[in-house]
Amino acid sequence: MFDRIDHLGVAVAPEDLEDQIALYRDVLGLELVHRETIEEQGVEAVLFDVGENHVELISPLGPDTGVAKFIAKNGPGLHHIAYQTTDIDGALATLQVRGVALIDEQARRGIRNSRVAFVHPKSTGKVLTELTEPAHH
Amino acid sequence: MFDRIDHLGVAVAPEDLEDQIALYRDVLGLELVHRETIEEQGVEAVLFDVGENHVELISPLGPDTGVAKFIAKNGPGLHHIAYQTTDIDGALATLQVRGVALIDEQARRGIRNSRVAFVHPKSTGKVLTELTEPAHH
Numbered sequence: 001m002f003d004r005i006d007h008l009g010v011a012v013a014p015e016d017l018e019d020q021i022a023l024y025r026d027v028l029g030l031e032l033v034h035r036e037t038i039e040e041q042g043v044e045a046v047l048f049d050v051g052e053n054h055v056e057l058i059s060p061l062g063p064d065t066g067v068a069k070f071i072a073k074n075g076p077g078l079h080h081i082a083y084q085t086t087d088i089d090g091a092l093a094t095l096q097v098r099g100v101a102l103i104d105e106q107a108r109r110g111i112r113n114s115r116v117a118f119v120h121p122k123s124t125g126k127v128l129t130e131l132t133e134p135a136h137h
Numbered sequence: 138m139f140d141r142i143d144h145l146g147v148a149v150a151p152e153d154l155e156d157q158i159a160l161y162r163d164v165l166g167l168e169l170v171h172r173e174t175i176e177e178q179g180v181e182a183v184l185f186d187v188g189e190n191h192v193e194l195i196s197p198l199g200p201d202t203g204v205a206k207f208i209a210k211n212g213p214g215l216h217h218i219a220y221q222t223t224d225i226d227g228a229l230a231t232l233q234v235r236g237v238a239l240i241d242e243q244a245r246r247g248i249r250n251s252r253v254a255f256v257h258p259k260s261t262g263k264v265l266t267e268l269t270e271p272a273h274h
Contacts, residue, residue, distance in 0.1 A: 001166040004188030005142050008218050010264055020262050027235045028220075028261075029138040050220060051141030053190060077263040078215035081145050083165075083187060098164045124165075125157050126214040127147055 001091050006084035006132040007047070007054035011067050011076050017044065017059045024048050024055055036111055043067050045111050056082075056111070080118075082130035088115050091131050095119065107133065138228050143221035143269040144184070144191035148204050148213050154181065154196040161185050161192055173248055180204050182248050193219075193248070217255075219267035225252050228268050232256065244270065 012020045024030045030048035037044050042065030043058040058079060060068035070079060085091045088107045096102065101120035110116030113135040121128045149157045161167045167185035174181050179202030180195040195216060197205035207216060222228045225244045233239065238257035247253030250272040258265045 002187050005145065005190040005192075008142065008145060010262065012262060016262065023260075023262060027232070027237060028266075029231075050139050051189075053142040055142075055218075074211070075263055077258075078218065078265075081192075081215065094166075095164070100164060121214075123160075125147065125149060125153065125160060126212055128215075129165075 001094060002083035002085055002131075004084050005053050006082040006130075006134075007056045008078065009056045009058055009080040009082065009128075009130070011071050011074075011079040012057050012059045013071055013076055014044075014059050016076065017046070017057065020057055021046055024057065030055060034112055037061070038111060040109065041066075047111065080128035080130050082116070082132045084132050084134065086133060088117060088131050088133035092117055100124075107131075138231060139220035139222055139268075141221050142190050143219040143267075143271075144193045145215065146193045146195055146217040146219065146265075146267070148208050148211075148216040149194045149196045150208055150213055151181075151196050153213065154183070154194065157194055158183055161194065167192060171249055174198070175248060177246070178203075184248065217265035217267050219253070219269045221269050221271065223270060225254060225268050225270035229254055237261075244268075 025032050030050055033049050034047040042061045046057040048055045058067050100123045103120050104117035107115040107117045115133040117131050119129040162169050167187055170186050171184040179198045183194040185192045195204050237260045240257050241254035244252040244254045252270040254268050256266040
């Protein structure tokens with residue numbers, strides 16, 4: 001169902017975003033490949049390549065966003081894991097048959113025109129889990 | 138410095154471990170490839186393949202272990218990210234030159250006879266970060 005880990009999402013406070021970009025780029029040596037404001041998800045997102053995987057820094061656009069609430073509750077840090085698939089519709093149908101609660105029953109637009117959907121963490125041991133179908137595959 | 142995400146570590150309470158194994162294997166469809174008690178780290182660890190990446194469930198062996206304390210404070214869920222390298226000694230030296238605080242200044246034995254070292258989360262935006270050099274590469 002999944003080909004690889006697409007990315008690991010890291011929640012970053014807006015005031016720390018430039019420092020965290022410098023950390024991943026200049027200290028950990030990852031290549032910054034994309035930066036995008038995703039209004040629908042209320043985040044500024046910054047993608048780094050690690051081989052065929054990515055790290056995605058997400059910083060909230062405002063205090064009422066999900067990521068801002070996450071940071072207020074948990075502090076910054078690991079936020080979600082995303083698995084990559086070439087058939088997100090099929091994967092969502094399979095998960096539903098297997099009794100998984102989905103936040104997104106239908107895929108929606110994600111970063112770089114990917115199609116994405118989130119699984120409810122109550123079905124995944126509190127791990128916020130995303131499915132991602134890249135735009136080009 | 139890093140070739141890919143080696144694995145994402147997920148902290149699991151001992152009483153939930155079998156249910157979480159069933160989740161990753163039977164619901165998310167990942168292949169269970171390895172299971173090991175790592176006394177030095179105080180965990181039972183279970184590895185699943187996702188392409189060339191892995192998910193590692195870690196369950197504490199006792200209440201005084203680091204992972205037990207993590208779960209007591211944060212609840213179960215995302216615990217650490219591990220990057221894969223073919224030269225962990227070189228990577229550790231590079232990170233030290235760049236001012237990163239290391240939990241392990243020298244690599245030690247990890248799962249499946251890998252060599253591993255942890256970076257201090259104070260240097261990585263609260264994200265517990267591991268370097269992994271697999272035994273066979």
